[in-house]
Amino acid sequence: MATCDLYGVPLGGAAFHTPCGGNPPDAPETCVTLAPIPGVEGAYALGDSKRPSAEPLRFTAEELAAAGIDPVRFGLSA
Numbered sequence: 001m002a003t004c005d006l007y008g009v010p011l012g013g014a015a016f017h018t019p020c021g022g023n024p025p026d027a028p029e030t031c032v033t034l035a036p037i038p039g040v041e042g043a044y045a046l047g048d049s050k051r052p053s054a055e056p057l058r059f060t061a062e063e064l065a066a067a068g069i070d071p072v073r074f075g076l077s078a
Contacts, residue, residue: 009043009058011037011045011056014035014037015035015036016033016045016047017035017076032046032049033074034071037058045057045058046058046059
């Protein structure tokens with residue numbers, strides 16, 4: 001579990017992923033991206049591909065689970 005200030009950790013080198021399934025022709029665009037925060041086990045950055053300059057939000061794995069967000073859907077290990 002992450003116990004540090006997640007916003008104090010640089011995201012350089014973070015690899016953002018989109019959820020599996022992509023965008024069917026009649027579905028809204030996928031804009032949520034998720035990346036493990038480098039060097040912090042059990043911490044993730046949640047970004048918006050439509051606003052790449054916006055600072056990603058940062059969560060622990062427990063916080064993501066409480067929000068119903070599963071890293072496995074993004075091709076990441078939980």
